[in-house]
Amino acid sequence: xxxxxxxxxxxxxxxxxxxxxxxxxxxxxxxxxxxxxxxxxxxxxxxxxxxxxxxxxxxxxxxxxxxxxxxxxxxxxxxxxxxxxx
Numbered sequence: 553x554x555x556x557x558x559x560x561x562x563x564x565x566x567x568x569x570x571x572x573x574x575x576x577x578x579x580x581x582x583x584x585x586x587x588x589x590x591x592x593x594x595x596x597x598x599x600x601x602x603x604x605x606x607x608x609x610x611x612x613x614x615x616x617x618x619x620x621x622x623x624x625x626x627x628x629x630x631x632x633x634x635x636x637x638x
Contacts, residue, residue: 557593569604
């Protein structure tokens with residue numbers, strides 16, 4: 553298991569997501585932390601960059617679609633889960 557910097561996750565990542573209109577729930581942050589602990593620390597920033605891009609792209613694609621039909625949260629979390637398991 554690798555160390556996840558709480559100050560980075562809660563002090564930098566979360567506020568950045570919120571300024572972009574993506575509000576992470578406590579469960580999201582716990583899931584992110586658990587997944588990032590499985591990969592080396594030098595990949596955390598790259599993985600979170602891709603996580604953000606996927607979430608943002610899915611939200612833009614699903615604009616005007618029925619709520620809950622296909623969410624950016626689901627796609628981003630699937631990416632994170634698949635990336636951290638390998």
